[in-house]
Each structure stands twice: as C-alpha cells, then as structure tokens.
Amino acid sequence: MDDRDLIVCRCEEVTLARLAETFASHGCSSREAKLRTRAGMGICGGRTCRPLIEQLTALHGGLEQDATLPLKVQQPVRPVTFGNWGASS
Amino acid sequence: MKPGRIREHPILGPLAASSAEIAFTFDGVSCSALPGESIAAALLAEGVRRLRDHEASGTPRGIYCNIGHCMECRVTVNDTIGVRACLTPVAEGMDVRSGRRLPAPFGHSPDEDQGRLERTER
Amino acid sequence: MSERFSADILVVGAGPAGLCAAAEAAQYGWKVTVLDEYMRPGGRLLGQLHQERGGNWWNGIQEAKRLADSATRAGVEVRTGVSVTGLEQASGVAEGWDVWTDSGRFRGRQLLLATGAAESAIPVPGWTLPGVMSIGAAQVMTNVQRVRVGNRGVVIGMSVLAMAILSELRLAGIEIAAVVLPPRHPLSGDASIPSQVFASLLRFAHLAPRPLFRMGARLVQPSVLRKLALAGYPKRGLKLMGTPLQLRRTALEIIGDGGVEGVRVADVQPNGSAIPGSERVVEADFVCIAGGLYPLVELAAVAGCPFRYIPQLGGHVPEHDERMRTPLPRLFVAGNITGVESAKVAIAQGRVAGLSMAMSMNEAYGSASVEGRRDSRGAELLDGENALRGTASLESTNVLRGAASFESENAFRGAAPLNEKYAARDGAPLEEKLQTALEAVKQARREALIQFQPGIVEVRQEMYAKSR
Numbered sequence: 289m290d291d292r293d294l295i296v297c298r299c300e301e302v303t304l305a306r307l308a309e310t311f312a313s314h315g316c317s318s319r320e321a322k323l324r325t326r327a328g329m330g331i332c333g334g335r336t337c338r339p340l341i342e343q344l345t346a347l348h349g350g351l352e353q354d355a356t357l358p359l360k361v362q363q364p365v366r367p368v369t370f371g372n373w374g375a376s377s
Numbered sequence: 378m379k380p381g382r383i384r385e386h387p388i389l390g391p392l393a394a395s396s397a398e399i400a401f402t403f404d405g406v407s408c409s410a411l412p413g414e415s416i417a418a419a420l421l422a423e424g425v426r427r428l429r430d431h432e433a434s435g436t437p438r439g440i441y442c443n444i445g446h447c448m449e450c451r452v453t454v455n456d457t458i459g460v461r462a463c464l465t466p467v468a469e470g471m472d473v474r475s476g477r478r479l480p481a482p483f484g485h486s487p488d489e490d491q492g493r494l495e496r497t498e499r
Numbered sequence: 500m501s502e503r504f505s506a507d508i509l510v511v512g513a514g515p516a517g518l519c520a521a522a523e524a525a526q527y528g529w530k531v532t533v534l535d536e537y538m539r540p541g542g543r544l545l546g547q548l549h550q551e552r553g554g555n556w557w558n559g560i561q562e563a564k565r566l567a568d569s570a571t572r573a574g575v576e577v578r579t580g581v582s583v584t585g586l587e588q589a590s591g592v593a594e595g596w597d598v599w600t601d602s603g604r605f606r607g608r609q610l611l612l613a614t615g616a617a618e619s620a621i622p623v624p625g626w627t628l629p630g631v632m633s634i635g636a637a638q639v640m641t642n643v644q645r646v647r648v649g650n651r652g653v654v655i656g657m658s659v660l661a662m663a664i665l666s667e668l669r670l671a672g673i674e675i676a677a678v679v680l681p682p683r684h685p686l687s688g689d690a691s692i693p694s695q696v697f698a699s700l701l702r703f704a705h706l707a708p709r710p711l712f713r714m715g716a717r718l719v720q721p722s723v724l725r726k727l728a729l730a731g732y733p734k735r736g737l738k739l740m741g742t743p744l745q746l747r748r749t750a751l752e753i754i755g756d757g758g759v760e761g762v763r764v765a766d767v768q769p770n771g772s773a774i775p776g777s778e779r780v781v782e783a784d785f786v787c788i789a790g791g792l793y794p795l796v797e798l799a800a801v802a803g804c805p806f807r808y809i810p811q812l813g814g815h816v817p818e819h820d821e822r823m824r825t826p827l828p829r830l831f832v833a834g835n836i837t838g839v840e841s842a843k844v845a846i847a848q849g850r851v852a853g854l855s856m857a858m859s860m861n862e863a864y865g866s867a868s869v870e871g872r873r874d875s876r877g878a879e880l881l882d883g884e885n886a887l888r889g890t891a892s893l894e895s896t897n898v899l900r901g902a903a904s905f906e907s908e909n910a911f912r913g914a915a916p917l918n919e920k921y922a923a924r925d926g927a928p929l930e931e932k933l934q935t936a937l938e939a940v941k942q943a944r945r946e947a948l949i950q951f952q953p954g955i956v957e958v959r960q961e962m963y964a965k966s967r
Contacts, residue, residue: 289682289751293624296686298441298449301434304622304684331459332448336441339619339793339814340686347685357815361800363585366536366601367448367459380647380784383671388548388556392645415538418644426629426758437757439629443636445536445582446617446795463636464580466538 296344297337299330307341311348318345318358328359331367379424382411401471410467417443417450417462428452428462428475435478451476506532506576507864508856509598509607511583511798514542515842516834516849517613518566518577520823523853525573527929529860532607533575534600536582539643540567542615543835544842546638548667559642562842578602586610586802594829608864609829609856612799613849616792616813616835621656621681621690624752626788630759634789638664641671649785653762654678654742655750656789657696662739664789669740676781678739679748679764681788683771690790692771693746751778753786762786792839802830807962811954812838820966821937823852824859831856840955841947847940854933861929 291305302325310316310324318341321327328334328341342358384392398409403420410419417428417440426439428450441447443463450462453474462473508524510517513535521531539545541563551557570577582601589595589606596610618633625631630649632640634656637648651674654661661678668675680696681687689695737744749771751763766777792813796806799817804825806815816838823831833852834845944956 289624289684291684293752294622294684294686295627296622298447298627301431301436301627304686308685330448331451332446333797335446335617335795335797336620340622343686343688357796357800357806361797363801364599365797365801366582366584368584368601369459378650380649383641383645383647386645386671388558388670389560389642389645413538414644414646418640418646421640421648422646428629431627436627437629438627439758440632440636440640442618442633443639464536464538464582 296340297325297327297330299332299336300326302327304344307344311344315348318342319360321345322359333361333365334359380421382422399467399469401467401469401473403473404475414467415463416452416454416460416465416467416471416473419467420462430476430478432476432479433481504595504607505605506530506607507860508532508609508611509534509596509605510611510613511535511598512542512613512615512834512836513537513540513567513577513579514613514615514834514845515544515562515566516615516836516845516852517542517611518563518570518575519846519849520611520613520831520833520853520856521575521577521849522566522570522573523850524857524860525570525575525853527857527861529857531570531575532605533570533577534581534583534598534605535577535579538580539563540570540577540579543635544845546635546642546667547842548642548670549663557842559842566846583798586798596829609831609860610802611823611831611833611852611856612802612817612836613832613834613845613852614795614798614836615845616839617795619790619793620788621687621790622684623655623681623750623786623788625754625759626786628753628755628759629757630755630784631753631786631788634661634664634787637673637785637787638667641668641673647671647673648787649759649783650674651676651783652785652787653750653781653783654787654789655681655762656690657700657744657746658690658789658791659700660791661787661789662744664787665742666740668787669742675742676783677748677764678742678744679750679762680746680767682749682751683767683773691749691767692769693767694769694771697746697769749773750786754780759784759786792835794836794838796836799825799830799832799836802827804830804832809838809958809962811958812840818966821851821940821963822855822933823848824855829859838955838959840944843943844940844947847936847943850936851933851940854929854936858929858933 291308292303294304295301296304296307306325307321307327310321322329328337338359382392395411397412400409408423427437428439430437438449440463441449445461445464451459452462454460455472507529508531510521510533513533517533518540521533525531544559544563547557547559549557567577583598585599587597589597595606595608598605618635640646640648653676654665657678657680665675665678681691683691747766748764749767751765753759754761754763761780761782763778763780766774794813794816796815796817804817804827806817808815817825817832819825819832819837823833825832831852833848
C-alpha cells in the first residue's frame with residue numbers, strides 16, 4: 289500500500305506519507321505535526337483523526353500519555369459563523 | 378438500484394405509514410422525505426450519496442459518522458452554510474445545496490499550495 | 500443584561516447517562532435542562548437493538564423513549580437540536596457555568612458533561628468516497644432513520660462491536676458481502692492481523708459456559724468461536740447470518756468513481772502478510788469501517804479538567820471520582836465520557852451523578868420540601884445573587900466552592916450528617932440512595948456481557964481508589 293494513498297485527516301486531506309515524513313524530519317510532538325501539516329485542524333476539530341495522530345506520534349516516540357491531552361482542544365468546539373458568534377456574546 | 382427505506386422490520390415493526398411526504402430540493406432537483414427524516418437520510422433513501430465536494434481537492438464526500446461529529450455531510454440549507462445534513466430534519470420547501478470545490482489561490486491542490494509556501498519560507 | 504440562571508443544573512448530552520442524571524436530580528426539585536445536538540434524545544442508545552440473555556429484545560428506541568419520558572415527567576427540559584460550542588465558568592454572579600450553544604447561552608449552577616463516545620476510525624485507501632461510513636453510522640441509518648445504507652456492503656474491521664452491528668444490519672435485511680480485516684499499515688495495528696483478531700474475539704469465548712450474548716442472532720457464541728479455532732482460519736470464512744466473516748482476508752482499497760463501487764481485497768497469512776496473487780474485487784455500494792469508540796471529552800478539556808490516559812476505557816478520560824465529580828467545582832461527568840462501557844452502566848452512572856448533584860445542590864443552596872422548591876424556592880434560586888440559603892455549616896459549603904482537589908472533597912464527606920436534612924420524597928436519605936446507586940453501577944458492570952476491553956473493573960477500582 290502506498291502511504292500517499294492513505295488519507296489520515298479527512299478534512300485537510302493529510303496523508304500518512306505526509307505525516308510520516310513530518311515526524312521523520314522534525315522528530316516532533318503531535319501538536320507540532322498538527323501545526324506543520326494541518327492534520328487535526330480541519331473543520332471537525334480533530335474529532336475524526338485525533339486518535340490517529342496521537343497513535344502516529346506514539347509510534348514515532350513523541351507522545352506522553354498523561355494528565356493533559358496531547359492535542360489541545362479549542363473553543364468553539366463546533367463551527368460558528370461570525371454572525372452567530374457576535375449575536376450570542 | 379435505489380436502496381430505499383426499511384419499511385418492515387421483524388423487531389422494530391413497520392415504518393409508520395405516513396402520507397405526509399415533505400418536499401424539498403437538492404441542487405435544484407425535487408426530492409421528498411418522510412416526517413422526522415434527516416436530510417442525509419432522505420437523500421440516501423433516494424440513492425444520493427454525494428453531499429458535497431472537498432473544498433480544496435474537489436473529491437466527492439458523503440456522510441461518514443452520521444451523528445454530527447465529522448462535519449463531512451455539511452450542506453447549505455436556505456442559504457445558510459455549514460448545516461449538518463445528518464442532524465437536520467427535512468422541512469417543507471427546504472433548498473439544500475451541495476458545496477463545490479473552491480477556487481484555489483495558488484495551485485490546484487493542497488500539496489501544490491504547501492510546496493509554494495515552503496519555497497517562500499526558504 | 501440580566502444575570503439570570505437558565506436552570507439549576509445543565510446537562511450536555513441526552514443519552515442514557517444524561518437523561519437518567521437529569522431525571523434523578525429533578526426529583527429533588529431542581530430545575531434541570533438537558534441539551535443535545537441530535538434531533539431526538541437517546542444518544543447512542545437509540546441505535547441499539549439486540550437480544551439479551553433471557554431472550555428479550557433490548558430495543559434502544561424504546562429504552563430511549565422510556566428514559567426521555569421519565570425525565571420529562573420529572574420536570575426536566577430536554578432541548579434537542581442544540582449544539583454546544585463552548586463553556587466557561589460564569590463570572591460576576593454566584594458560581595455557575597455558562598454553556599454557549601447555537602441557540603444562545605445557558606447558565607446553570609452545576610454542569611454535567613454526558614457527551615458519550617465518538618468512533619475512532621481505521622483509515623483505508625479510498626475511505627473518503629461517498630458510501631463509506633463508520634459502522635455506527637450504518638447502525639443509526641438502519642435502526643433510527645430506517646433507510647437502507649446501500650444494496651450490498653462490506654464491513655472492514657472485525658471486532659465485537661462490528662459483529663453486533665452486522666447482526667443488526669442483517670436483521671433489517673441489508674446484504675453484507677463480507678466482513679474483512681483492515682489493511683496492514685501503522686494505524687491498523689493488531690486489527691489487520693488474523694491471529695490477533697482471533698485472539699481478541701476468543702477472549703469472549705472464555706466467558707462461557709453461558710452463551711456470551713445474543714445480538715439478534717447466533718452471534719459470538721462459544722460454539723462459533725470454537726468452530727473458528729478448529730477450522731484453523733478457513734479462507735472462506737465462517738458465516739454469521741449469511742455473511743462470511745473472513746479472518747484471512749484484508750481490504751486493500753475501496754474503489755469507485757464518485758462513490759463506492761467495490762473493495763479490492765487480498766488473502767493474508769495468520770500473521771497478516773499478504774498472499775501474492777490472491778487479489779480480487781468484491782462488488783459493493785457501501786462500506787462500513789469498524790474501529791473503536793473513544794470518550795468524547797472535548798468539553799471537559801475546554802473546561803480545564805485534568806485527564807487520565809486509560810486505554811481500557813478507550814483513551815483519555817476526565818479525572819473523576821466514583822460519585823461522578825470532577826476536580827473542578829460543580830462539574831460532573833457520567834456515561835461513556837468517563838470510559839466506554841455499556842448503556843446499562845451509563846444509566847447507572849447517570850443515577851449516581853444525579854444524586855451526587857442533588858446532594859451538592861442541597862449542600863450549597865439548602866433543602867426544602869420538593870414542592871416548595873419547585874414553586875417558589877426554584878424561582879428564587881434562579882433569580883437571586885444570594886445563593887447561600889439555609890445551608891449546612893459554612894465549612895462544608897466553602898469546601899464545595901473552593902474544591903479543586905479531592906482532598907478537600909473528603910472534608911465534604913466528613914461534614915455533619917446530612918441524612919435527616921436531605922431526605923428525598925420517599926423518605927430515604929440521599930446518602931443511602933447514593934450508596935445503592937454506586938452498587939448498581941458495579942452490578943451493571945459485572946452483568947455487562949460485552950466488555951469492549953478487558954480489565955475495566957480493575958482500572959475503575961484503581962482510579963476511584965486514587966481519587967479518595
């Protein structure tokens with residue numbers, strides 16, 4: 289199987305090849321991999337691919353499984369239009 | 378062959394017989410739904426699986442999780458964007474539209490864009 | 500702008516845990532609002548349909564209706580179609596939580612997060628094609644929406660969950676050509692290795708002598724698994740309700756132009772390595788991917804709750820004690836967000852959380868007869884800044900307010916006996932009811948015939964012992 293054919297982050301279409309190459313080049317944390325590739329930063333907020341990114345990070349030796357989530361969760365946790373955001377505050 | 382609805386079920390019983398079909402359109406095409414059906418379900422019952430194209434790559438997408446988590450099923454409803462078809466019950470006269478690929482500022486693929494950005498970085 | 504509270508207690512998630520917690524707390528006179536982004540209450544319970552040990556059917560739609568009706572009768576407001584976008588501790592008034600949604604802001608004194616679990620995927624080349632969905636999606640479409648997901652499908656991923664839902668699809672008359680394993684790549688792990696998949700399925704056979712569970716069919720009985728073992732991984736696979744379970748076949752790629760048209764598969768050795776020349780295409784117009792479930796903790800994260808990583812529970816879970824309290828003041832959790840288990844455990848945990856919240860509401864805001872609180876006290880509580888009414892000793896109240904660690908929570912436990920003061924309508928003291936409810940959780944856990952992961956009893960014991 290060609291890793292370039294395997295999409296990991298559906299929202300941003302980040303492939304396994306791109307993620308593997310990023311981990312290999314930068315030896316990075318999951319957060320850094322996310323910032324470099326945009327995996328986990330799409331509109332679903334990482335809900336679909338977060339476990340996959342964490343799994344990959346662990347495989348590359350970069351994950352501490354502890355009291356904090358490796359990938360930060362930011363509000364809003366559902367997409368909000370600017371119109372609604374202004375109206376509800 | 379259009380998959381259709383599960384009208385009979387050995388344990389759940391028959392689908393509530395209802396003559397009250399709800400008319401709506403998808404990309405201008407007339408469709409109908411039963412009361413309480415989500416947009417995604419009503420479209421699937423008609424054999425429509427593609428709900429949008431990926432904004433960058435243009436690849437077709439449909440439901441994935443069906444409970445509002447993955448955002449793949451987002452459609453435009455009566456001019457409101459980003460509505461999850463799996464969570465939204467069909468209402469009479471709804472104008473549902475699928476999203477298309479957007480014009481790309483630089484290249485035609487995320488990798489091309491990424492390539493341009495990286496060359497700029499150096 | 501008025502600083503009014505929308506409710507005493509806010510609950511996010513109208514699944515079994517959220518609904519039961521709400522119904523319980525409401526019995527003691529508290530105004531409870533439950534928010535859920537789905538169109539109907541019930542959460543993951545809605546799609547469930549299987550036979551239990553005695554032969555009776557567990558019908559998720561009926562169970563969900565029963566729970567939702569109970570909640571409504573108790574005075575709970577259940578708001579469906581409401582998506583929570585964020586939350587924060589309420590500022591400027593007596594303590595509480597602000598929950599932001601696409602239907603405006605809700606403010607409550609206490610908050611229960613019962614958001615359940617999300618499905619974790621196993622990616623397969625071609626999995627973004629229309630027609631590929633999670634196996635949970637197929638369950639909902641079939642049992643809840645009553646729409647056929649397609650004419651002929653393939654399930655990728657052979658877990659107990661997959662087989663349970665396969666049975667439900669077959670029961671509804673949906674044709675599934677095969678259940679195969681996912682392709683071998685860094686993200687599929689053991690799920691792509693026949694010998695590992697078999698070993699994990701066999702774990703359930705060891706719960707014999709009784710049949711493990713019946714999910715609408717002769718599913719995962721020891722006899723089926725014994726046959727699998729004796730047959731030594733037959734290439735053709737063993738059939739479950741007419742669908743071959745192909746332990747020695749893997750999906751390579753989902754193919755199609757514009758939507759699913761088929762799945763390219765290949766045979767594999769028991770250790771997962773491909774057998775050359777065995778590739779073929781299975782025609783299909785839908786594919787279900789069966790990964791696993793993980794607790795959906797995003798709101799606990801934005802609230803600032805600390806976590807524990809516990810693989811047996813599905814991943815990161817919010818720190819909490821047996822009484823469903825998190826280290827954050829007035830923040831509770833219940834159901835699959837605390838760890839993936841069964842609906843019955845979620846129901847039992849919901850009861851605990853409801854009692855726990857009622858007790859701490861009493862502690863902070865005083866107790867009156869249920870009727871009185873509903874009629875007048877309730878309104879006063881929602882309007883007023885003066886939250887301290889007729890409380891027990893200030894000490895215990897301060898403990899509740901300032902508590903960020905479990906140690907001070909222990910002080911709450913040691914406070915003056917609350918029994919007489921906080922009697923419920925039927926006369927039984929709340930503390931006693933809580934003890935019964937805690938026992939019911941353990942009982943539900945013991946009785947759960949499906950444990951998606953072994954070792955749950957142990958990790959729970961350890962987690963709750965640490966939090967004392």
